[in-house]
Amino acid sequence: MFASASSVKVAALTVNTPSVNFNLKYEKEWADLEPVPQDDGPNPVVKIAYSEKFSDVYDYFRALLKNDERSDRAFALTAEAIELNAANYTVWHYRRVLLQALSKDLREEMRYITAIIEEQPKNYQVWHHRRMVVEWLNDPSEELEFIADILSQDAKNYHAWQHRQWVIQEYKLWDNELKFVENLLEDDVRNNSAWNQRHFVISHTTGFSDPAIVEREIQYCLSQIRKAPHNESAWNYLKGMLQDRGLSSPPGLLERVLELKETHCSPYLLAFLFDCYEDALENSNQKENVGEEERKDILRKALEICDLLANEKDTIRKEYWLFLGRSLENKSGSRGPSDKPPEPSDPASGQQEMS
């Protein structure tokens, strides 16, 4: 996602433009233009050993840019420059200037950018360019199918999902998206991007306030959890959906999860239980009908889970679970009489010296 240096060179892409197969300086078409070599200075750093073709194309590109030339040969050259380095945002910007200045066929540009994205789907510039062309055409009709194709090759491509969400929101194409998401989750129930899209669609359409929707989603989650108990996405979705209204708000949810604990336990299930107990404690502050004994019992259960996770079930997060336990204990008062003392980690009381 971030500028990564793949050592694999981009495969050549044939584009329907005037021939630029040889060095441009030998081409009559370019004879009037003086190429501009790159000004790296006398003692360059991070100096790239460009191929002859790369230097040639970019020397002429710099010349065109310097003159702000708006011509077909300039337009053709941008395709060459892009093929050599599709991350050169200056070239893409110039290509867009030319698309408008020369009134180029935007449908053809859509075909071009479709091909480029298929070759290099993890590049920021190509997707941004496509978005601009779609905006200019004001025509999203190809987008959902195109993105679906890209996602069929990499179901988690962040750029693809970003473009998809933009198209859906901008052109109000919500109707079939939940079905699309469900199909993806059938292919791979662990696809976190698909779970995110599920949340995106529902929050922008029906919302999560309707208890019927919430119940449907809870059932969906629990059914996926039964099939794949160690799927963190499903548990995160369950929590994420409910956290604003409180995890203890759907009646019977805690019981349903406790039932699952026997046969489908996981660190995620235990963490969810902890969150339910913590939520119950927080809400019990507002409710008078939760007695002191009950509060103590909930606290004891919550702290038990922290210890279990820290020391046995999720030890990679030991520091975190210990912190959560100390923090909860501190907020809610001390442990019940039957419990063991806190696990020694390091002294955490009193003022920290961090400025």
Place this chain on the structure above:
Amino acid sequence: MWQRDGGQLFKKNFFFSFCVKRAVLRCLFVHFLLHSSYQLFVINPSFLCFRPALLREQHYQYLKKGLRHLSDAYECLDASRPWLCFWILHSLELLEEPIPTAVASDVCQFLARCQSPTGGFAGGPGQHAHLAPTYAAVNALCIIGTEEAYNVINREKLLDFLWSVKQPDGSFVMHVGGEVDVRSAYCAASVASLTNILTPKLFEDTTNWILSCQNWEGGLSGVPGLEAHGGYTFCGTAALVILGKEHMLDLKALLRWVVSRQMRFEGGFQGRCNKLVDGCYSFWQAGLLPLLHRALFKEGESELSRQRWMFEQQALQEYILLCCQNPAGGLLDKPGKSRDFYHTCYCLSGLSIAQHFGNMDLHHEMILGKEENRLAPTHPVYNICPEKVSQALQHFHRLPVPYENKPPGKADTAVKEPTVDRTQGCHYD
């Protein structure tokens, strides 16, 4: 766990975590068997007796060479050359390898050629300005830290550039005519705070925009609505720290999300839930823990540890040292992948985070393996050494802010934000 089982458990755990995914993983497993990490166990005795060594000399040679010359494999980074400067210089400063004066001066002069006449820095000489190489260039110049380096930056024009990419909704595009995502806010806040050109008006509504990127998972996405992602989460959180607004995040939810990104078998971090481990997230993800530690402390949290970050520091160091080093120098994503300067920078940055707890007043080290594995500490907001941050802030705060209000001709933005205390976010230590 490690000592008893040596390589077998390591390979099995790799396979376990992978095999829940599809055919891609089979390829990875084959790569793993064939490639360097497996061989490291056989070739390098220090790995077998589990005192992993940081291959300092090899990394140094790789970096030293790259700072001057790169093969044509780097043509794809021809629009990111200030990044190459930053990745290499930061790696060298973590390794505590001095930069020769002449080289430092050459970097300054090169970055000066990358500076756009309209302000900001571009990916290379003659290209348009872009927030990412701007961030990288300013950081690289601050690492060099000489008067010559500081003087390269045209602060007035830099401020013009930041205004030119500012959007009415508080976000920033990465370059004129370019895309929006949360990286831009971080790049803008980082360079503005370091060079003392930050004004409240410049970041009006930016806080709210960044906050809208925190999603149901607890992490942050690139733009509102998308999946939570380590790189974007780091950028959004660090930007808010600079703006003094990190307390407005749901810190508990963010904390839960990021600690859950550490892989229980590999020890390294994944970028997103249910995806694979990658060495670069050693910084983007683990680097959030120091930020959150401080944020929670400022919110009055009394139960924070005084010795450790809330991630498994040893496990992360193991992952980096055992799985992410190329024996010929340079670091990488995971076994089977090629080395590159980006991964070298962020694996080393993550290793530094895992080795050093605390700040100037409270410091606790946990070095896995030999003492020689110790790296210099890095600043978790800017990711350059803390001394270089202080030095830059000192230098630039002696200079006046170029101007307060938006330049004429810039469209009106809504007035919503309370005044930003620009000094608070700057002084992390």
